[in-house]
Amino acid sequence: MSDNLLEVSDLSVHYPGRANWFFQKAEPKKAVDGISFVVPKGKTVGLVGESGSGKTTTGRAIVKLAPLTAGKILYQGVDIGILSNSAFLPWRKKIQMIFQDPYNSLNPRADILSILSEPLEIHFPQMTREDREVRCAELLRSVQLPAEHLRRFPHEFSGGQRQRIGIARALAVQPELIICDEPVSALDVSVQAEVVNLLQDLQEQFGLTYLFVAHDLAVVEHVSDHILVMSKGRIVEQGTPSEILGNPQHDYTKTLLAAVPRF
């Protein structure tokens, strides 16, 4: 078996366009249009691009949160793209996701214990309630939050703390691959640095693999071993951070780099 945890080939996600007045079929909206890339085990692959470039859809398609139009998603050699939702369940345990907005991705009516317990109930049904509580406290500690916070509700936390809870929820089921969808975009620079460092520590500790979706080039450069640049549903350029930043080939990458205010 190769060292690639994930191999994506010719992935497309098309949404039907709106039919016009004469009921003629409209052109589909091609959110992702035939992209191929690999994610090696234990590495971080950065995915950059503007809003609407298809980077988020790519991440979501991998965990079946977006419908696949064509292409293959091989996870350790198994095509997970064709699986039904129920057949995909064992892979949901292996592939977890961290969302951009820490304010909307946690249920406001559930306390932290139930937020962290839910994935455990699904993927580890043999666990007792006590086991789960012990595990949840341990999870909170691993994201550097005090275990006493289990009985609190999301509104009692700051943005950075909520993002840590989102990370703890993803870690709960001991995943191999985490898709981080703009995990630090909504955070202050100082909190951003803490969360980025935490993600890197956890990667080392648990041997995690990341697909890191973001629009901040400096952050992506910092965390990634390999960078994919997306524009209009396609990957226009890919390479190591030093290749992409030192010698960008595609016009879009150059525009993106030129737009970053330097100091």
Next chain:
Amino acid sequence: MLPIMSAEPLLKVQDLCVTFRTGDRATVAAQGVSYELAAGEVLAIVGESGSGKSVSALALTRLLPPEPSCSLSGSVQLSGVELQGLPEDKLAKIRGGSIAYIFQEPGTSLNPVYTIGFQIGEAVALHRPEVKDIKAEVIRSLAEVHIHDPERVANQYPHELSGGMQQRAMIAMALACNPKILVADEPTTALDVTIQKEIMDLLARLRRERGMSIVLITHNFGIIANFADKVAVMWKGSIVESGPVEQIMRIQSHPYTKALIACIPRLGQRRRRLTTLSDELRVSR
């Protein structure tokens, strides 16, 4: 061309304090905030969430909850006229008139049930009663912010526009009343870098052409270095350091400023780990 700076600053803020009260608890959101802003100048206010930067900007025109839940003290002088204690109807003319605001999330600051044109027209009708042809004025203001098809956009609703276009519409609305000061509260935080550059270039041009002053609230030091004349760093409700942008970007005298700049990842300067704020500098949360 920048207008010649007169001795009297356009805006003079002295010892501004904002306190919020909930039940029997009082929270001081801003304390002893003082700065001056000359015509055509850009002042950047930088700091983390909760440092009091937005609250102190809103306090300029008392865009805050009424007493007793929020109390305000200190002095705000616009061209020598004291704004604190001004009756509400006079203050309403200044809000959006002499001092206009644009906010971080254009999607939530625009009214979803009215067209862009209607919302800009409303501001024009309110603040510039002398304008006869409001529609033409709306189209002109949309064209000024480089919206290519102003007639069409004027008839659209906010949800039909992208984030960048919504922010342009917000800027058009703010500028339609010819403000002397534009308060831009994190105008590009929700936008992509390429759109961010377009918006910042647009603000720089408008400032140049109109000699308008800008209070720019941001936590992006890249934007500050390229755009601002002066910087004020806020921490826990107070300005801990301020000065010309070249000076602050070069040497930071307050440890908080130093730490804040150090924790930003920079392109082409890869480090193994990002620096984080030490416990004593962290805003308690």
